[in-house]
Amino acid sequence: MVTSTSAKKHLATTLEVPALRKKYYAESLQQAGGRKVAWCSNGIPSEILEAMDINAVYLENYATVCAAKRLSSGFCRAGERAGFSQDVCGYARILMGHLLGGEEAPQAPYGGVAKPDFLIVNSYSCDSRMGWFGTMSRTLDLPLYVLDAPYQPQGGCMDDVNVAYTESQLEDFAAFLEEQTGMKLDRDKLREKLDLSRRSHDIQVEIFEMRKAVPSPMGAGDAYTIVWPGMYMAGTKECDEFYQRLRAEVSERIEKKVGVVPEEKFRLLWSGLPFWYNMALLNYFEEFGGVVAIENAYFRYQRSLPSQHDDPIKDMAISSTMRRPYAGDIEQRAELTRDIVRDYHVDGVVLAFNPSCRLMYVLQPELKNVLDRDGIPNVSIECDMADERTYSEGQIKTRLDAFIERMLSRRK
Amino acid sequence: MITVGVDIGSATSKAVLLSGDEVAGHSLIATGAESANSARRVMDEVLQRSRLSPNDIAYIVATGYGRVIVPFAQETITELTCHARGANWLFPSARTILDMGGQDCKAIRCDEEGRLENFAMNDKCAAGTGRFLELMARVLGLSLGELGELSLEATSEVMINSTCAVFAKSEVTSLIREGKARADVLAGLHSAIAARVYNLLRGVGVEPDLVITGGIGKNVGVVRKIEERVGLKALLPEEPQIVGALGAALIAQERIASGKEEAKW
C-alpha cells in the first residue's frame, strides 16, 4: 500500500547516515554490559550523557526505525493488545509492543535495543511522553528522571526565575546520573562537549539558511535523514565533522546551481512530521518539478548562545530555557511559518496531520486557518507518522495530486 | 475540436464528449468490480451516443478515483480540479462547489476562471454521501429518487442525533417503529446531512455562488436543507453527476490549444 520507505537522497553526505545509525545501535547493544543504559526521549541533552559515558537509546528514533522497516503494524498491534489505546502516540505503542509484545511482536530491528538501567524523559516537547515513560518506569520497575523546563509561551522565558528552575532541574539530573552510574560528572568534559555541539548546531543553522537558495540545494527528503547525528550524537567529533562535510556539499551545490530538480516549478514547506514508513512521499513532487524545500519539524534557526559561565550546567540552563517550546503557541508558530514561507520562497504548504502526535495534531487546524487567511496555498493530508495502518494511498494521492495541479496552474 | 473527459468513480463512471463549446454527448454507467473495463465501456457508450469514432477525438483526460487505470487517456487530473473547472464553465459565477458523490463528499473553492483554489474532502466516513442515503432509503423501503420529494411533505422534522451511518440506521429503524412519519424522519436525515456538509464547507469558506454537484444534487430535500444552512440559493446543474467528466474534457481542450500532442489510439 505505501510507496516506498526511503526518500531519494540527492546528497552524497546523506548516504553516510544509515551506517552511522546502524553503528550507533550496534555499539549500544555490544556495550550494554559495560556502560549504563539510559532510555531517553528526544531532546534529552546528549552532551551530558556523553560526558558520563552513558549508553543512550533514544526511543522515538528507534520507533521511526521500526516504522521505516515496515514493522509498525505488528508492533502497534502488540502495544494495543497490551492495553494501550490506539489514540496514544504511535512511537509509544511501537515501543510498548516491543517491550510487552513477546512472541506476538515482530523481530526487533538491529537485534533490538539495549535493556535500560534507568529512564529519562523531558517535558520539552510534548506531554504524551511523560505518561509513556511513567508507565515504562512502572512496567520495568526502573527509576525515571523527569527533566522539566518552563513552558511559558509568551515571553518571560529568559528571566532569572525560569533559568534558575531549569538549572535546578539539570543539577538534579546530574546528581541522578551520578547516583545511577557511580561516576562523578566531569564538568570540563561536559564543557568540551557543549562547545562541540554548539559548533555543530550552528553549522546546522547555517545549512538551514543556505537552503533558502533557489534552486533548492537540499530538500526534505535529505533533511529528515541528516538531522540524525545532531539529535543523537551531539557533542561528538563525528557529528561535528559530518555537518562540516554536509555544509561543504550544500555550498558546492549552491555554487554550481545544482538543485533537487533540474527545473523548479514550485517550492513547498512540509509542516508536521513525515510518514516514516513512506518517506518517498517527500520526493513525490519532484517528477512534477516540485521540491519540498523546507520542513518545520526540526527547524533550527537560532544560533547558539556563546558560553557565559564557567559552569557548563549554567549554560545549559539558559539554552534549555531559551529553546522555543517545540511547536510553540500558535502565534509563534504562525509567525515562524510566515517567515519560512517568505525566506524560503515557498509556494505552498503541505500540512501533515499526524493523529497520534497530539502536540502537532492539535495545532495544525489553527495553523491552516492562519495560512488560509494569509492566502498561502495549502493542502492537508492526514496519516499517522508511525502507524502505517492509517495510510490510505488513494486518499493521500488524490489530495496531493490536486495540490500539484493547483501549484502548476497558479498565476505566477 | 473534440475532446473527451472520463470520470471513473467507485460507484459510477461517466464520460463527456465536448465538441467546441457544446456537450455533444455524455454517458453514465455503474462502475462495477472492474474499473479498467468500465472506462472502456463508458467511452464506447459516449462515442455511440454522439455517433463519433475514436479517431475523431483529439485528447482524453481521465479523472476520478480510478483515473490511473484508464489506458487510453493522455493525462490524468484529479476530480477536484475537474469539478472546479466543470462547475465554473456551467456557471461562470461559481466560486464554491459542493460535490456529494457516491462515496465521498468534497468542498471546493475556485477562482473566476475555474482554477482550483482550496478544497476539503470527507472520504473517511459515509456522512453526506450517496452510500449513506442508499442505506437510509433501504431502511425506509424507498428508492433513492423518492427521498427528496417525500421529505418536502414533512409536517414536523424529527431530530436525528447520529451522523454516523451505523448509528443512524438503528436510530431510523426505532423511529419508524415508534410510528414517526417517513417524511418527517427524512427531513431530519436531510438536516443531519446538511449539518455535516456545512462543516466541510466552512473548512474552505463559502463564497457565492454555490454549485451542488454529484448524485445527491438531485435530492431536492437535501439541497433545500443545505441552502438553509448556508444561507444561499444553490445553482444546480441539469446533469449533476457529469460535472467532473465535463471539467476533464475542458482541460483536454486546453491541452490541445496549448499545443499538446493529439490522441493516438
Add this chain to the structure above:
Amino acid sequence: MIDNLRRLRRERHQEARAWKERTGGKVVGVFCCDVPEELIYAAGMLPVRLLGAHEEATEGNLHFPTNVCPYPTSCLDQALKGRYDYLDGVIVPNVCDMVRAMYGAWKLNVGIPYLYFLEVPQRIGPRGVEFFAEMLGRFRSSLEELSGNTMSDASLRQAIDVYNRNRELLRQAYDLRKTGLISGVELQEMVLSSMLMPKEAHNQLMSECLEEASQRNPAGDGVRLLVSASMLDDTDFFQLIEECGGQVVADDMPTGSRYFFHSVDSEAEPLHALAQRHLAEIPCPRKMLPGARLQYVDETMADADVQGAIIHNLKACDCHLYEYPYLREMLEAKGLPVLFFRGEETEAELETQRDDIEAFIEMIRG
C-alpha cells in the same frame, strides 16, 4: 435538596451575570483544578470553572481536529458562540498539549481583555513546588492588577480558610454518599455548583444540604460503583448510572474527589501551601506517576464497599490513557469488574452507554 444547586449550575451564565450586576465585581473563568481559585477569590473576584457543553462544537471544530479530547474544544466553542461574554478574564494552566493549543486558539479568536497562562511545572517534588510558588506569586500580582485590589497575606489566608471549609463539607458529603444518604447525582451537583458560585454562599448551602441528608435513612440498593473519569461536565453520566440501577459510592475525577480530597495547609506560607496542594497533592495523572495515583484511587474506595468500576476517559486523553492498563489491572486484582468508556461528550453516546451499563450491572448482580 439539591434543586437549588442544580438550578445554579444549569443557569450558571445568568447567575454569573447577575452576580456581576449585583456586586460590580469581576468574573474570571478557570480551566482545570490546577488553578488555585483562592487567589482569585482573595482578589475580590468570582472564579467560575469552565465546563464543556454536550452539544456539537460547530465553531470549536474549526480550530481543532474532531478526534481529540472534546473538552477544551467545547469550552472554546462556547466562547466563540458568545456564551462567556461576561468573563473579565480566563486562566489557562499548563495542563497538556490540547489545553495549550486551546490557549493559543482562544488568544487568536476570542476577544478577551485578560487571558492568563499559568505555568505549572511537570515536577511535583520540592523544586517543582518552589517554582510553582514563584509562578503563583506572579499570578497574584497579575490578579491584583486585573481586580484593582491589593491582596494581603491575611486576605489570602482567609480565602484559603473559606475554601478549606468547602472542601471539608464536600468530604463529609463524600462519606455520606458511601452510605447512600446522598446519591451520586446529588454529590455531583454539589461539586459542580461549588465550582460556579461564591464559595461562602456555597458553604452555607452545603451545610443545609448535609443537615438535611443526615436526617435521611441510609438508602440505595444499587450496585456500588467507583467511577474514574478524566472529565465529566455535568450530571448526565451519573444520572444514567442511577437509572440503570447503579450507585456511585466512590469517584476519582476532577469534578469529583480530586477537587476536594486534600486541603491547603493553613499553617504554612500561603503561596507555598497553595503550590504544594495544587501541584503535588491533586492526584491527577497529568502530573502524578502511576504509583502514587493508584494509591489515591484505592483511598477513594475506602469503606465504600465497591462492587465494580467504570472508567470514563475522554477520547485521546493521553494522561489517562497511558495509566489505564495499570488502573484496570489494580481494580481487577481486587476482584472488581471494570467497564471502560471512550467518551466523546455528545448527546448520542449516552444512549449507547446505557446498554453497556445495564449489562454491566446485571452481570455484577449475578
